Amino acid sequence: MSIEVKNLVKSFDDKTVINDISFKVDDGEVLAIVGFSGSGKSTVLKLICGLIPFDNGEVITSEGDIAMVFQYSALFDSLDVADNIAFALKERKDLRNKYSENEIRKIVSEKLELVGLKGIESKFPSELSGGMQKRVSFARAIVTKPNTILYDEPTAGLDPMSSTLIEDYIVSLKHEINAASIVVTHQMSTITRTADRVIMLYDGKIVFEGTPAELLKQETPYTKQFVTASLEGPMQMQA
């Protein structure tokens, strides 16, 4: 198993945002974390990759890197696309002197080709569309061959075609590098097209765990409310 989360708890001030959640993701598996805005989905990803410390619990990962594709791409706007992708290869302590300039250029070109953006090495993030930025962000995330990839709302704000393209990349990356992937999303197309399993968060707790097909069956009040996007149900939007 590539990643296991055990009894994770996180509070901000007096509010418990993540309340004792546990799950596992195997190599080559995609887990979708779904839920309404403010349910703690992105917080789970930040806890897993260590951006924020958790109060209690455990995150167990097998050896290797964790990569993250951020909701708004988070590309370095002062660096061009090539430098963005090569950032870890040039700046990370253990990789800094491992590759020559030519090797780095080749790796960058390969990764860009993988996400269908060959030849844009010298462009800056501000010159790219939202979808292209997201794909560059993918290329940057996989450059170190991680064994866990975290996607924070990878298709949010994209047009349907770009969303489909991104969803296809998530699936192809799963086969390509056999990484354990966690996708935080609330888009149904992303859930059904990419995920092997789904967990639903509400009020910091897991209220549903199953396959995308089981989610669509709407057998619990939570899944029914989520799939039908109804305001009536056990989940209340927070003011």
Place this chain on the structure above:
Amino acid sequence: MINFSNKIQDSPQPHGAGVNIFKVLGERCRLIVYTVFYFLYNLVMIVLQKYLKQSATYKIFSHLLVVLAGFLETLGQIAQLGFHTLKCVLKGEIDRKELIIQCDRFGVSSLPITLSIVGMTSIIVASQVANEMVKQGGGNFVGMLMTILIVREVGSIMSGFAITSMIGSSLASELATMRVTEQVDAIKVLDVDPVRYLFVPRVLSGAIMMPFVVILASVVGVILGAVTSDMFAGLSYRAYFDSAGLGLFMKDLGVCLLKSVVFGAAIALISCTCGYHASGGAKGVGLATTKAVVWSFISVVVLDMVFAILFFF
């Protein structure tokens, strides 16, 4: 609420000694006094919390405590990141390419504004001082006065203010934007030390370039002082420059250079720290930039005072 935990310790009796009745009574009295004090303290606190919470005094004091907590927090952040930066520098973890870029930004691009500010300050001071001194028969000391003033204080402190307003604000807003757009998070997730990547070249460039800026600014200041003295008081250049070197010693130059190194590093470190800890969106970037400028200004004055006390008292 405070918790006074107390218990009477049975001290070991010396061999053959009996029970000391006065000692036991003393301990019992102490316990009673503590218990009474504990209850009174809690009672006062309850009354204070219940009735004084709405009072203006309570609000002022609680606001002051919040301000003090924020001040200490920022001070702690600066110390922590400064120590981390120093550790990276001592380990030689320096990105030379980025260092050159930052040196250009710190030293070269800031030069016009720094020279203008120091130069104009010299003109203002010379125009006020030269005329009066010539009238009082002290014309031969105008050069000495101006040089001491510029080398010891004006050159470094006004350059510090100029660098703060131009470079400090830009460093803070740059890092704050990186923070709010998750670029700093991306650096961390990519397993790169953000302090090594962001702080080291910026702080080091401040420490390296500031002395050059201060030297150039001081030279410009002294020359403009001579020009102004000539124009306003009719003091010859010869008389000005003859006395210019009289009051100046190697110690002054050394302290000036040391001070400028410290100012440069402090401005860069404070600005980077304020930007690095920004939160929220555009408003957070604005607040971080303001905080960086205010803290840098204050630190320049405080450090200058420390140098004055250490070297010229």
